[in-house]
Amino acid sequence: xxxxxxxxxxxxxxxxxxxxxxxxxxxxxxxxxxxxxxxxxxxxxxxxxxxxxxxxxxxxxxxxxxxxxxxxxxxxxxxxxxxxxxxxxxxxxxxxxxxxxxxxxxxxxxxxxxxxxxxxxxxxxxxxxxxxxxxxxxxxxxxxxxxxxxxxxxxxxxxxxxxxxxxxxxxxxxxxxxxxxxxxxxxxxxxxxxxxxxxxxxxxxxxxxxxxxxxxxxxxxxxxxxxxxxxxxxxxxxxxxxxxxxxxxxxxxxxxxxxxxxxxxxxxxxxxxxxxxxxxxxxxxxxxxxxxxxxxxxxxxxxxxxxxxxxxxxxxxxxxxxxxxxxxxxxxxxxxxxxxxxxxxxxxxxxxxxxxxxxxxxxxxxxxxxxxxxxxxxxxxxxxxxxxxxxxxxxxxxxxxxxxxxxxxxxxxxxxxxxxxxxxxxxxxxxxxxxxxxxxxxxxxxxxxxxxxxxxxx
Amino acid sequence: xxxxxxxxxxxxxxxxxxxxxxxxxxxxxxxxxxxxxxxxxxxxxxxxxxxxxxxxxxxxxxxxxxxxxxxxxxxxxxxxxxxxxxxxxxxxxxxxxxxxxxxxxxxxxxxxxxxxxxxxxxxxxxxxxxxxxxxxxxxxxxxxxxxxxxxxxxxxxxxxxxxxxxxxxxxxxxxxxxxxxxxxxxxxxxxxxxxxxxxxxxxxxxxxxxxxxxxxxxxxxxxxxxxxxxxxxxxxxxxxxxxxxxxxxxxxxxxxxxxxxxxxxxxxxxxxxxxxxxxxxxxxxxxxxxxxxxxxxxxxxxxxxxxxxxxxxxxxxxxxxxxxxxxxxxxxxxxxxxxxxxxxxxxxxxxxxxxxxxxxxxxxxxxxxxxxxxxxxxxxxxxxxxxxxxxxxxxxxxxxxxxxxxxxxxxxxxxxxxxxxxxxxxxxxxxxxxxxxxxxxxxxxxxxxxxxxxxxxx
Numbered sequence: 015x016x017x018x019x020x021x022x023x024x025x026x027x028x029x030x031x032x033x034x035x036x037x038x039x040x041x042x043x044x045x046x047x048x049x050x051x052x053x054x055x056x057x058x059x060x061x062x063x064x065x066x067x068x069x070x071x072x073x074x075x076x077x078x079x080x081x082x083x084x085x086x087x088x089x090x091x092x093x094x095x096x097x098x099x100x101x102x103x104x105x106x107x108x109x110x111x112x113x114x115x116x117x118x119x120x121x122x123x124x125x126x127x128x129x130x131x132x133x134x135x136x137x138x139x140x141x142x143x144x145x146x147x148x149x150x151x152x153x154x155x156x157x158x159x160x161x162x163x164x165x166x167x168x169x170x171x172x173x174x175x176x177x178x179x180x181x182x183x184x185x186x187x188x189x190x191x192x193x194x195x196x197x198x199x200x201x202x203x204x205x206x207x208x209x210x211x212x213x214x215x216x217x218x219x220x221x222x223x224x225x226x227x228x229x230x231x232x233x234x235x236x237x238x239x240x241x242x243x244x245x246x247x248x249x250x251x252x253x254x255x256x257x258x259x260x261x262x263x264x265x266x267x268x269x270x271x272x273x274x275x276x277x278x279x280x281x282x283x284x285x286x287x288x289x290x291x292x293x294x295x296x297x298x299x300x301x302x303x304x305x306x307x308x309x310x311x312x313x314x315x316x317x318x319x320x321x322x323x324x325x326x327x328x329x330x331x332x333x334x335x336x337x338x339x340x341x342x343x344x345x346x347x348x349x350x351x352x353x354x355x356x357x358x359x360x361x362x363x364x365x366x367x368x369x370x371x372x373x374x375x376x377x378x379x380x381x382x383x384x385x386x387x388x389x390x391x392x393x394x395x396x397x398x399x400x401x402x403x404x405x406x407x408x409x410x411x412x413x414x415x416x417x418x419x420x421x422x423x424x425x426x427x428x429x430x431x432x433x434x435x436x437x438x439x440x441x442x443x444x445x446x447x448x449x450x451x452x453x454x455x456x457x458x459x460x461x462x463x464x465x466x467x468x469x470x471x472x
Numbered sequence: 473x474x475x476x477x478x479x480x481x482x483x484x485x486x487x488x489x490x491x492x493x494x495x496x497x498x499x500x501x502x503x504x505x506x507x508x509x510x511x512x513x514x515x516x517x518x519x520x521x522x523x524x525x526x527x528x529x530x531x532x533x534x535x536x537x538x539x540x541x542x543x544x545x546x547x548x549x550x551x552x553x554x555x556x557x558x559x560x561x562x563x564x565x566x567x568x569x570x571x572x573x574x575x576x577x578x579x580x581x582x583x584x585x586x587x588x589x590x591x592x593x594x595x596x597x598x599x600x601x602x603x604x605x606x607x608x609x610x611x612x613x614x615x616x617x618x619x620x621x622x623x624x625x626x627x628x629x630x631x632x633x634x635x636x637x638x639x640x641x642x643x644x645x646x647x648x649x650x651x652x653x654x655x656x657x658x659x660x661x662x663x664x665x666x667x668x669x670x671x672x673x674x675x676x677x678x679x680x681x682x683x684x685x686x687x688x689x690x691x692x693x694x695x696x697x698x699x700x701x702x703x704x705x706x707x708x709x710x711x712x713x714x715x716x717x718x719x720x721x722x723x724x725x726x727x728x729x730x731x732x733x734x735x736x737x738x739x740x741x742x743x744x745x746x747x748x749x750x751x752x753x754x755x756x757x758x759x760x761x762x763x764x765x766x767x768x769x770x771x772x773x774x775x776x777x778x779x780x781x782x783x784x785x786x787x788x789x790x791x792x793x794x795x796x797x798x799x800x801x802x803x804x805x806x807x808x809x810x811x812x813x814x815x816x817x818x819x820x821x822x823x824x825x826x827x828x829x830x831x832x833x834x835x836x837x838x839x840x841x842x843x844x845x846x847x848x849x850x851x852x853x854x855x856x857x858x859x860x861x862x863x864x865x866x867x868x869x870x871x872x873x874x875x876x877x878x879x880x881x882x883x884x885x886x887x888x889x890x891x892x893x894x895x896x897x898x899x900x901x902x903x904x905x906x907x908x909x910x911x912x913x914x915x916x917x918x919x920x921x922x923x924x925x926x927x928x929x930x
Binding site for chain 1: 751
């Protein structure tokens with residue numbers, strides 16, 4: 015039975031690719047209102063794809079932001095209920111000039127599909143939709159009661175996701191959530207993710223004079239917002255990149271000993287890491303355990319961008335009136351996003367020099383860190399299915415990134431979430447030239463069939 | 473005789489305004505290659521205006537950059553030769569969204585003409601061209617042998633100006649240069665400028681990883697070019713804005729005692745200054761002498777702009793691969809632009825953390841500071857003409873800004889330069905909504921007639 019569905023999917027691989035290309039041609043950038051039409055179009059695309067996969071109930075759930083797409087399959091008596099999570103929104107495509115082919119013109123090169131959002135998360139979420147369609151096309155019953163919840167605000171920190179889940183807890187009710195989002199750690203090492211960092215974000219805007227001033231007339235006497243903001247931001251870290259903000263990490267709990275142990279066993283090669291990201295090797299070279307601990311288990315305060323004054327061609331002798339920076343923090347277990355936010359605001363207000371006005375843009379709500387119950391039976395099933403397909407037992411890893419959904423589902427549906435995604439974390443999903451390995455897109459089809467079969471007890 | 477010319481100019485004020493509007497409609501931005509066509513058009517406009525003013529010799533002088541416009545009037549036997557300097561290029565117009573009316577659609581509001589370049593320097597340089605035309609129209613001989621040299625690279629630091637003057641020293645030869653560029657210090661206080669600061673400029677570009685990285689996966693381990701550059705730039709100044717770069721001011725000479733004395737007598741109102749520029753009042757409020765000394769007599773290192781990572785709407789969780797800053801320095805007497813440049817490069821290379829690559833964009837040649845011989849007879853004549861017209865004796869002031877031409881003319885033509893401009897330094901000439909007071913445009917016509925008459929010994 016499984017073999018039939020798997021064979022059907024293999025026979026229709028070209029069609030699946032065309033559907034993925036059509037999905038990726040939609041510019042569904044959630045962080046920028048200019049792309050509003052693309053968001054709506056992508057939500058409709060997902061709803062239509064689910065309908066074509068034979069799910070009897072498909073609907074858009076409106077929120078104060080972008081809509082979610084909910085679908086429910088036919089009732090399979092006696093089978094468990096599985097809710098598949100994914101997101102149809104994507105990161106902004108800029109800097110556009112760094113793309114080899116345009117971000118919303120999907121292009122295959124060397125068995126990879128290049129497009130914004132293809133790896134995060136359009137490819138991975140399309141897999142279970144196509145798997146459901148294969149069962150329908152083969153006139154086979156699905157092994158489980160299948161539900162889908164595909165949101166459109168993941169890349170903006172899912173601001174309306176929790177309220178949507180809370181308001182629809184009964185309809186969304188299930189025995190398990192499987193997230194099609196959350197990349198595998200490394201392409202050459204099967205892994206399952208059991209923990210993620212939280213997130214909180216803010217913008218800082220500093221104002222000096224009412225307008226940009228001529229640096230000849232005013233240089234030396236007028237406030238320079240770029241100079242002042244830079245001085246303020248430079249106090250956030252020490253020379254080694256440790257966060258110096260008072261109260262920032264006060265509530266951080268010690269890391270999960272299992273993950274600490276995993277890090278020790280991984281033999282992470284830092285020289286190779288810096289080669290892979292194309293950065294000059296630092297001196298002294300940090301150790302592998304230290305670097306991985308910083309990636310997975312230490313909270314961060316990152317400057318994601320800074321801007322102020324003139325940045326065009328040539329020179330412009332202005333004293334900038336305004337300068338701003340974007341900050342995001344990755345949080346570990348125990349840290350409260352609101353308290354972290356407050357600690358940064360208080361720090362910057364304290365170090366602000368006289369003669370300037372300081373504003374913040376609040377991108378909350380933030381997200382707490384998340385970890386999965388290590389004894390969840392579905393976790394072992396996921397490891398079994400991947401081991402069968404890949405020949406090696408997947409290791410359990412933490413991730414530095416944030417998937418807010420885990421804690422939301424735990425709180426409102428009282429179920430665990432396992433991550434089952436076929437993107438890998440080297441696929442440039444927040445950078446130019448995002449791609450998805452098409453071998454993983456095909457592998458994922460087989461893996462989802464086998465996972466659903468195992469969860470259905472077949 | 474003077475009265476006739478002055479009356480003619482007054483009667484043709486509307487025509488003069490139309491000609492200024494047409495001139496300002498040309499987007500002659502010299503700092504950005506995208507405006508190349510506007511540069512050529514403005515040069516042709518100036519040449520045409522000079523021809524219509526009856527100057528028998530008018531020609532474009534090509535350089536490796538933008539052309540200069542040279543013109544020579546009819547020979548007036550026995551009269552001195554005066555070379556008028558100005559520039560037809562303008563600053564970039566951005567940020568465009570801050571303009572009340574578009575920068576290249578000149579608009580009159582409340583007897584001010586708003587347009588990019590109207591104050592710096594299109595209005596002031598058009599005045600002597602229109603004055604020459606009035607003499608021609610009235611069939612009066614000019615009081616002096618009049619030459620014009622109007623360049624197109626002032627806003628980029630006049631990189632080809634010196635070689636142009638050196639190559640044409642004989643043709644440009646004169647007894648005196650009068651600069652139509654160089655704004656009056658304050659609208660309510662007649663002044664003549666006797667000194668200006670020099671200038672040197674560079675861009676700093678810092679590279680970390682080969683591309684922007686996801687802050688979830690890489691946050692804590694990957695180099696963040698924005699954080700590192702900010703840390704480096706923050707070491708350039710102390711908390712009071714004093715430059716900390718080793719060797720930066722080693723060659724600075726003590727200021728001209730006459731200017732120091734002028735500062736002490738001015739009673740500069742710092743509270744009013746911060747009000748005028750729309751900045752929050754600093755605490756403690758600096759004294760007037762201190763602030764003016766910083767504007768006129770202390771070298772600066774200004775951050776004109778900084779950029780890196782994401783600065784669009786919302787959040788983007790990237791670790792920026794690249795960050796850059798634009799720096800210009802205002803120099804005082806004695807400082808060598810090359811040595812200042814080298815000191816900044818050496819400082820930044822020394823504080824660059826490991827794991828990054830540092831690049832510079834060299835905007836040299838720079839310009840040394842400049843000061844006029846206080847005993848130049850023309851300086852007293854300028855003061856006399858202004859006193860007659862304005863009722864008060866103009867004070868002699870320094871300026872923080874840079875006019876590279878003074879030292880060039882002194883070196884290659886062996887003549888002094890006096891500044892005779894009818895813009896004032898509050899006219900937002902490097903900011904949005906640049907304007908020129910039309911009352912000064914009209915006053916300037918009368919003043920130039922009287923100055924030429926006095927210089928001609930009439």
